[in-house]
Amino acid sequence: MKLVINNIDKKYPNGVHALNDVSLTIEKGMFGLLGPNGAGKSSLMRTLATLQDVDSGSAFLGDIDILKDKENLRKVLGYLPQEFGVYPRTSAVDLLDHLALLKGFADKSERKQIVSELLVKVNLWEHRKNAVSSYSGGMRQRFGIAQCLIGNPKLVIVDEPTAGLDPGERNRFYNILSEIGENVIVILSTHIVQDVRELCTQMAIMDKGRVLFSGNTDEALAQIKGKVWEKKVDKHALGQYQSEYKVISNKLVGGNPLIHVFAEDNPSNGFIKAEENLEDVFFAKIHELV
Known part of the structure; x- marks a missing residue:
């Protein structure tokens, strides 16, 4: 059974274009939906969970029309939202x-x-x-x-499930999700790159309502392979580096920023090749560098 989403579009009354021509094909297993807050992930999850309508497009789980046959979809749906009451x-x-x-x-x-x-x-x-x-x-x-x-259920949706969990609980949660994903479609919506890296072989990256990438994690990493370079810089010089290079990300290491930049060839100036990871892919896609 496949989940096939075609050209879904959704604008809210306040003018926010939450879903912009979203198309995805998702098969059995763990599928990571990655994106920053406000990317449209929760809007897509609410749509698939039959909690909101869209302006146009279609979505089918097998032969179930999700947008028109909500009752039958709910019979085979498991949904864990960000917040749920008891x-x-x-x-x-x-x-x-x-x-x-x-x-x-x-x-x-x-x-x-x-x-x-x-x-x-x-x-x-x-x-x-x-x-x-x-x-x-x-x-x-x-x-x-x-x-x-x-x-x-045949389709399980979990929306930002590990935010705020300690490492032990997070690992227990990972193990449960992995076991579930052996038999059904599990969509994991998150802004935490580690969640996708640990659990999913198939993934999509969303930002501002659009799908920027869809495929397996190896394909994602291949797009930046050999093109990520790193250097530890003085924190007062960070702005200068951001203006001169395509900076993917920066994080403090020992009090100074370690920056990753995207470049076809070694930028020299003290940069060394970095081991690319999904976090680099995520930020490169969000910043529209690849």
Whole structure:
């Protein structure tokens, strides 16, 4: 089953062009949707989750018309938004049971089995009787994954899932997503390059509502291979380097900026070849250098 998005366009009443002729083809596995805040990622995710309409274009999951047949799409959709609410003082086991009932699982014993399996899967079984509102950020995200897996969805959407998680929780979340991605389409929308690098072989980069790149991570890296150079510079000279070179990014190392620049050949002046990475691709695309 494929997710095929063709020429989707969306403008909000305030004039923001959130989605600008977006086209993507996404197959089973982990797909990373990478872009800065305001790139249009969440607008696309809300569209695919049937939470908003678009001005034009089409989107199909297999033979399901996402934009016109929202009810059938919701039957095979798992969605974890950036923020999701929970009922105060309701335990994880009771809340999942309630959500399973809403998803159409009327048989109590069947719901009990589903809920138990999901809580074990996301490593929350020992905390099943605790109120979800008392969970840590990482535990809440794992509960969010559990709720979006009710009913064995064919499409799972997770929007900025690891923001604010500590490294341990982040790794646990990665492992769960990787396992899910073996069998279904999982779209991971994020501005964190590491998320995509760790989890995804297929990816797209968005900015200002447009798709700047779509393909696998190797193809992305090939576009800048041998064209990224680095140098540690005095922080007072950073502005001068930014005006003279195509600076992809800079980060402080030992109190001074380490800059990466894009150039077909060695710019000399003390630059050495850098080992290109997805972060370089991301910034090069955002700055329209490649």
